[in-house]
Amino acid sequence: MSQHALLLVNLGSPESTSVSDVRRYLNQFLMDPYVIDLPWAVRRLLVSLILIARPKQSAAAYQEIWWDEGSPLVVISQQLTEAVRPLWKHGPVALAMRYGASELSIEQQVQQLQQQGVNEITLAPLYPQFADSTTTTAIKAFEDSVAKLKQPLTTHIVPAFYQHPLYIQALANSVKSALEQPFDHLLLSFHGLPERHLTKLDHSGHCLSNPNCCQTASDAVLEQCYRAQCYRTAQAFAEAAGLSPEQWSVSFQSRLGRAKWVEPYTEERFAELAQQGVKKLLVMSPAFVADCIETLEELGLRGREQFVEAGGEELVLLPCLNSQADWAAALTQICEQATLAKTI
Numbered sequence: 001m002s003q004h005a006l007l008l009v010n011l012g013s014p015e016s017t018s019v020s021d022v023r024r025y026l027n028q029f030l031m032d033p034y035v036i037d038l039p040w041a042v043r044r045l046l047v048s049l050i051l052i053a054r055p056k057q058s059a060a061a062y063q064e065i066w067w068d069e070g071s072p073l074v075v076i077s078q079q080l081t082e083a084v085r086p087l088w089k090h091g092p093v094a095l096a097m098r099y100g101a102s103e104l105s106i107e108q109q110v111q112q113l114q115q116q117g118v119n120e121i122t123l124a125p126l127y128p129q130f131a132d133s134t135t136t137t138a139i140k141a142f143e144d145s146v147a148k149l150k151q152p153l154t155t156h157i158v159p160a161f162y163q164h165p166l167y168i169q170a171l172a173n174s175v176k177s178a179l180e181q182p183f184d185h186l187l188l189s190f191h192g193l194p195e196r197h198l199t200k201l202d203h204s205g206h207c208l209s210n211p212n213c214c215q216t217a218s219d220a221v222l223e224q225c226y227r228a229q230c231y232r233t234a235q236a237f238a239e240a241a242g243l244s245p246e247q248w249s250v251s252f253q254s255r256l257g258r259a260k261w262v263e264p265y266t267e268e269r270f271a272e273l274a275q276q277g278v279k280k281l282l283v284m285s286p287a288f289v290a291d292c293i294e295t296l297e298e299l300g301l302r303g304r305e306q307f308v309e310a311g312g313e314e315l316v317l318l319p320c321l322n323s324q325a326d327w328a329a330a331l332t333q334i335c336e337q338a339t340l341a342k343t344i
Contacts, residue, residue, distance in 0.1 A: 004090035004120040005113045006335055008081055009138045010290060012100035013071035017062040023055035029099045034137035037197065046257075058293075065296040073292035074104070076322050077126070080290065083328035088335070091118055098138050106138070107145040110153075120154040121146075122338045124331070126289050128167060129229040130160040131193055132201070156338040162229040163236045166330035171233075171286060172240035173326055175318050179241060183316070184278040186243065189266045189299060190230040190287040192252035194259040198227055227252075227262050233286050249273075253285070254294055266299075267306055274310035281307055284318040289327070291320045 014025035030036055030047045038046065062071075069075045074097065081095040096109040113121060123142050127134040139157060146153050161167045179186070198207050201224040206213055214228040222228050234250045253266035273281055283303065285295050300317035307315045321327040 002120065003092070003116070003118045004122065005116075005118040006084065006088045006091070006093045006122050006124060006332075007096055007106075007109060007113065007142075008077065008084070008093070008124050008126055009096045009098060009106060009142070010073060010077045010126045011134065011292075012097035012104075013073050013292070014059075014062060015101050017059050017066050019055050019059045022059040022062060023051055025100055026055055026058065027051060032099075032133075032137055034140070035133045037132070037200070050256075061293055061297045064301055065293060071292075072296060073290050074100075076290040076320075079323035080126075080328060080331070083323045083325065084332050087329060087332040091120075092116060098134075098141060106141045107148070110142065110145040110149070114149055114151065114153065118153070119151075120156075122156040122158060122335055124158040124335050124338070127287070128160060128233060128289065129162045129190070129226050129287060130224060131226040132197060133193065135160065158335050158338045160229060161334050162233045164334055166333055168233070168236045168240050170321055170324070170327040170330045171237050174321055174324060175241065175282075175284060178282060178316065178318055179243070183280045183282050185273055186248040186282040186284070187251055187266070187269060187273065188234045188237070188248060189251050189253045189269075189283055189285050189303075190233075191254050191285070191294060192261045192265070193226055194257075194261050196259065198225055198262065201225070230287065237286065253298060266303070270303060270307040270312070270315075271310040274307055274312040279313040281312055281315045282318055283315060285320065289321045289331075291322060295320060 012025070012029070014021040027047060030050060031043060033043065036043050036046065065072060067075055077095055081093055085093040092113060094109045094113055095104065096106040097104040098106065102108060110121070123139065125135045125138045146155060195208060202221055204218070204221060206217060206221050207225060214225070214231045217225055217228040222232070231250060234248070238248050249269065251264050251266040251269040252262050255261045255265065283299050285299060288295055295317065304315040
């Protein structure tokens with residue numbers, strides 16, 4: 001009997017908040033050539049320098065947001081998997097992490113699914129917007145894992161769903177009650193990327209060529225432009241949520257290193273908005289479907305401190321979609337359509 005599995009993939013997390021576990025995780029993550037796209041020797045030197053002080057700093061940050069059950073990102077991703085499982089009628093539903101615990105590796109999960117009699121897998125990278133450093137590396141790891149199997153599998157890839165109506169409506173539903181309360185501004189903070197991650201994929205020369213390049217991107221550019229997809233997500237969400245243009249803005253967070261990253265920067269927007277008289281600021285991060293260190297600690301703790309120090313009064317971090325029932329249903333339907341996506 002044919003079994004068609006659904007494999008959800010998220011980024012990953014250290015196994016604990018110990019400095020050694022965080023160092024091991026950061027080394028695996030940062031040495032991925034899709035994350036730091038430099039020649040191996042240069043990347044190795046740079047990562048070795050980062051690993052001198054960064055693991056201790058990151059371990060302290062993880063300790064601020066770690067749950068009794070473990071990493072919030074992993075726990076929430078597991079909860080989402082459980083919520084999707086009864087909705088996916090074709091076979092088993094599994095969860096993999098691109099980095100971190102070996103038992104949740106993509107290779108391990110692919111092997112286990114085939115051992116269960118699965119002969120078809122839909123891979124769902126849980127990244128609404130496409131980027132090499134998230135989507136491509138997950139797909140490559142999946143392809144490599146499938147290639148190692150003795151028996152062939154039919155595979156499908158869920159494409160980036162940055163403006164899929166079901167995803168957008170789930171976003172709007174998730175913050176509906178918060179937007180019904182008084183607030184001064186909503187900041188949509190997406191994860192940042194080095195500018196070269198965008199320009200190297202655009203052979204037309206359009207990317208970052210002018211301040212409005214994302215608004216005028218062609219379909220060909222848009223297909224691989226993370227920044228343009230973020231702006232499309234934001235605009236579609238604002239329309240679904242009934243927000244006027246002056247009520248919201250977009251920024252990019254999580255800069256690392258000296259390279260130029262896409263702008264505007266989230267920490268600078270905190271200061272600008274406070275100086276403009278914004279007292280109650282709502283913040284959400286539609287680049288993540290599950291709360292993690294970048295939302296809970298970077299925005300919810302450090303971001304709140306930055307905003308208040310700049311003159312604001314209240315920063316309210318709006319939760320990600322996490323394992324909400326309507327998001328689980330929307331994700332399942334998005335994955336159902338994956339038979340039309342790329343087949344390996």
